[in-house]
Amino acid sequence: xxxxxxxxxxxVMRMNRLEEFASEELAEKFEALTARMLEVNDHMNLTAIRxxxxxxxxxxxxxxxxxxxxxxxxxxxxxxxxxxxPSLPLAIARPDLNVTALDSTAKRVIxxxxxxxxxxxxxxxxxxxxxxxxxxxxxxxxxxxxxxARAVARLNILCELCLCYVKPGGVFAAMKADAxxxxxDAIDAIFMLGGKLEPQDRFKLVLADGSEAAxxxxxxxxxxxxxxxxxxxxxxxxxxxx
Numbered sequence: 001x002x003x004x005x006x007x008x009x010x011x012v013m014r015m016n017r018l019e020e021f022a023s024e025e026l027a028e029k030f031e032a033l034t035a036r037m038l039e040v041n042d043h044m045n046l047t048a049i050r051x052x053x054x055x056x057x058x059x060x061x062x063x064x065x066x067x068x069x070x071x072x073x074x075x076x077x078x079x080x081x082x083x084x085x086p087s088l089p090l091a092i093a094r095p096d097l098n099v100t101a102l103d104s105t106a107k108r109v110i111x112x113x114x115x116x117x118x119x120x121x122x123x124x125x126x127x128x129x130x131x132x133x134x135x136x137x138x139x140x141x142x143x144x145x146x147x148x149a150r151a152v153a154r155l156n157i158l159c160e161l162c163l164c165y166v167k168p169g170g171v172f173a174a175m176k177a178d179a180x181x182x183x184x185d186a187i188d189a190i191f192m193l194g195g196k197l198e199p200q201d202r203f204k205l206v207l208a209d210g211s212e213a214a215x216x217x218x219x220x221x222x223x224x225x226x227x228x229x230x231x232x233x234x235x236x237x238x239x240x241x242x
Contacts (some may be wrong), residue, residue: 015206046083053208063089074145080152132231135164150175155182189242
């Protein structure tokens with residue numbers, strides 16, 4: 001493999017205390033993912049991040065920061081997965097996980113389907129659909145141990161979109177740069193949807209050049225089933241958040 005990629009990958013993982021993911025075997029898999037993403041990005045807008053050191057830090061290390069909160073062999077769903085973050089890094093680094101990547105944009109989901117096939121990532125399934133609609137389907141509603149969303153919407157909206165996928169005893173994690181101005185607005189939504197706000201995971205993401213970026217993972221445990229009236233339709237969710 002490319003030795004510059006390997007060195008950068010290992011350095012970024014170690015700087016972010018992700019040593020368990022700093023192996024050469026994983027670096028090789030992430031190098032293949034990088035090549036695939038940049039190739040497709042030439043004709044499809046997957047990411048504005050194009051420099052490899054930034055991809056490693058801002059996409060891969062950032063995605064893997066949530067891994068320590070996910071139980072072994074968990075069934076997880078990435079809601080609004082976009083170009084596959086955090087679902088693809090989690091699936092690569094944690095083959096014990098059963099990962100569902102959900103997005104409403106068919107082109108992005110097709111990209112993920114093709115990527116997991118080409119890179120032989122066997123623990124990912126994909127779904128095209130709107131989160132608030134699929135959550136009413138009994139095959140998906142409260143079927144997951146862990147749900148995650150990365151910078152999709154404000155927290156009060158995310159709770160209604162995501163907590164309905166989590167079974168009682170499971171956890172929803174919202175990955176944010178800073179959620180301090182969103183937490184107050186989300187308290188009612190968390191309670192109404194059967195959740196409980198847990199202590200937050202705040203940290204600094206260390207970039208390849210040594211600079212730091214603020215990050216926060218909002219953790220919400222699911223105590224009881226969500227009322228059947230949730231999630232509401234998209235218009236109500238966005239215009240009248242809980």
